[in-house]
Amino acid sequence: MDLQTQEAILRASQTHDKADLLVLLGSPDPESAEIAAETVIVGDPSYAGALAGAQLGLLTYHVLEDEVHADVPDDVWEAQIGVMADVLEADALSATVAGFRNQA
Amino acid sequence: MPDVVISAATQVLAHVPGLARHGSxxxxxxxKNAEQAEKFAAALRTFEDAAAYPPxxxxxxxxHPRDLPARPYSANAGAxxxxxxxxxxxxxEEFFGLLAAVDDFELFxxxxxxxxxxxxxxAVHPLAKALNLERIEKAGGDIEAVAAEPNALRLTDGAVMRCAQADDESLSAHVLIDNLAAKATATLALLHLLERSGIDPTSVEYVIGCGEEAIGDRYQRGGGNMGKTVAEAAGLTDASGADVKNxxxxxxxxxxxASSLVSAGVFKRVVVVSGGxxxxxxxxxxxxxxxxxxIMEDVLGGTACLIEADDGTSxxxxxxxxxxHKVSAGGSAAEVMKALAVEPLSRHGIAMTEIDDYATELHNPEITEPQGSGNVPERNYRTIAALSAAKGDIARADIASFVTERGMPGYAPTQGHLASAxxxxxxxxxxxxxxxxxxxxLLAKGSLFLGRMCQLSDGMSVLLERNERR
Incomplete structure (x- = not known):
């Protein structure tokens, strides 16, 4: 996860109640989804960014998970996200992020 | 509107392991990390390894990229x-000579x-006659003295880049070596284009640069003109030029x-160039x-292509x-691809399956995957295929075969514009x-938001077609 995104997430976690925050990932493959989920839940594994050592434990979903789909209006889903469900490995992405979320 | 063809295209690489550490x-x-610097130096490829590398x-x-061997590519490389x-x-070693030969200001x-x-x-290069080789000898001298000049940049043990003006960051040694390397690679590609097409160099009337370098000074950072710069370096005495940035x-x-200029009759022959x-x-x-x-990002690319009026074969x-990609189109990957792949074809009643090859961002996944950027071309092809399925040109079950047949593995170094179609x-x-x-x-995408002036992406596509008179 790039350094500016990490800084933005750290700022949000400092100015809002963590229980009010949800991180929505759009990572294109399970490997990068895993790193992104790890970064916002237990801290930046590369120790390069603002979230190094920050155990924020933020609630995190991948945008292609069923729970997200259920909360997005159908027309928005079709226009903005739907095609990507055919493009990316939605099941693997969901399993990866859900795995990290449940572990946290 | 007269038809326009692309009659020749060339591309080159310069293998520059010594310059790799000067990448951003x-x-x-x-x-920041001496151990990492040591590992970096030890992981650089030899010329033989880079030249054998299948991509x-x-x-x-x-x-052809579809004939690339199985990965890891280097394990299956030929001679x-x-x-x-x-x-x-x-x-x-030779590219350093080319840098000196195209350096008009004795900076290198x-x-x-x-x-x-x-x-x-x-001197023994087949295209050397077009270059000012005297400059190479002139570039040789006491580089310890040059390295001691204010704001000079030590490139390698044997090469130093001068700063042109100490208080102008656009003329710093780092910026100037970026620009000189882009000029050299684009010039080399253009010399190959002249050689392979056999055209009279004076018949080229305009050269358009489309690289990513920013030539300029403090009053106009990035305002420069690589097109005409390269035209001069390659001996196109009757050409002028300008750049298209995106x-x-x-x-x-x-x-x-370029094609529009030819089609409109403004110029008969236009060249498009880009450097690394x-x-x-x-x-x-x-x-x-x-x-x-x-370290696989150790090469600079250069390209040139020739656009002219219909010659009956090209x-x-x-x-x-x-x-x-319109301002109002939306920035999601699917929206961008809709604008580039679906809309223009639909407008002409061309099925997406009538396209034999889609050329999109062809980044080599062997380079991008280890850093978590995934397989960019495969994602693009799956997006195009999914849109084709959504449009009804193929069944959803045929997405994978569409990707294999009309797409191809990525093979380009991660040099932005060069990988993009x-x-x-x-x-x-x-x-x-x-x-x-x-x-x-051909479909090219760009990230305008990187420059922090707008939140947009952009892209443009164009169809190339076999010449039926052929």
Whole structure:
């Protein structure tokens, strides 16, 4: 996860109640989804960014998970996200992020 | 509107392991960590390894990307081949000679040994007659003295770049070596284009640059003109030129502008050139080192193509089938691809399955995956295929076969604009002339938001078609 995104997430976690925050990932493959989920839940594994050592434990979903789909209006889903469900490995992405979320 | 064709296209690589640490990422990271810097130096490839690397062989035209061997590519590489049908891979020692030969302001300095080696290597180059080789010898001298000049940049043991003006960051040594490397690689590609097409150099009337470098001074950072710069360096005495800028997407707009100039009768022959991006060398090195891979972003690319009025044989540029990403189109990957791949074809009743090859961002996944950027071309092809399914041109079950048949593995170094459709152009010309393709679509995307002036993406596409008179 790039350094500016990490800084933005750290700022949000400092100015809002963590229980009010949800991180929505759009990572294109399970490997990068895993790193992104790890970064916002237990801290930046590369120790390069603002979230190094920050155990924020933020609630995190991948945008292609069923729970997200259920909360997005159908027309928005079709226009903005739907095609990507055919493009990316939605099941693997969901399993990866859900795995990290449940572990946290 | 008279038809316009692309009659020739070339591309080159310069293998520059010594310059790799001056890429933006290594330049920022390596000084912080001596152990990492040591690992970086140890992980650089030899020229033989870089020249044998199958994606590079696809770049210079010795194999089609669909014929690339299984990954890891280097484990399945053949013998190193320096030249190919589209151009060549130049070793660093010789490229330093080329840098000196195209340096109009005596900014690039070499040690006497490096200058001698560079001059000797370049003197036997088949295109050397077009270059000012005297400059190489002149560039040789006491580089310790040059390195001690204020704000000079030590490039390698044998090479130093001067700063042109101490208080102007646009003329710092770092910026100038970026620009000189772009000029040199673009010039080399253009010299190959002149050689291979056999045209009279004075018949080219305009040269459009579409690279990513920013030539200028403090009053106009990035305002410069690589097109005319390269025209002069390659001896196109009757040409003028200008640049088309659009981040990674610049080539397709440049091609459309060049083709429009020919179609409108403004110029008879226009060349589009681009040079390599030194800033992007070693960009993903941390992922490569973490996975004990070599530093694979150790090459600079250069390209040139020739656009002229219909010659009866060369592939046509279908200026009526241009896709553009509108301001209002939305920035999701699917929205961008809809604008570029679906809309222009639908407008002409062309099924997406009528396109034999789609050329999109063809980044080599072996370079991008270790750093977590995934397989970019595969994602693009799956998006195009999914849109084709949504449109009803194919069944959803056929998405995978669409990707295999109409897509291809990525093979371009991560040099932005060069990976973005542009690198496929010489292959496209082959496929549309001696091959069996009838239609090839070029799609280029760019990230405007990187410059922090707007939140937009952009992209443009254009259809190339076999010349039916052929």
């Amino acid at each position: 990422k290594p330049r920022r990271e390596l000084p 590079h062989q696809a770049w210079i035209g010795n194999i 190193p081949q320096r030249t190919g049908r589209f151009g060549e891979i130049m070793p660093e 300095a070499l040690s006497p040994e490096a200058a001698k080696a560079a001059a000797a290597a370049l 981040f990674c997407a610049a080539f397709v707009p440049a091609l459309v502008v 991006s030194l800033a992007k060398l070693g960009m993903k090195f941390q992922g490569h080192l973490a996975k004990e891979l070599p 592939p046509k540029v279908r200026l009526d089938v241009v896709g553009r 542009l690198c496929y152009l010489p292959h496209a010309l082959d496929r549309l002339t001696t091959g069996d393709a009838r239609k090839v679509m």
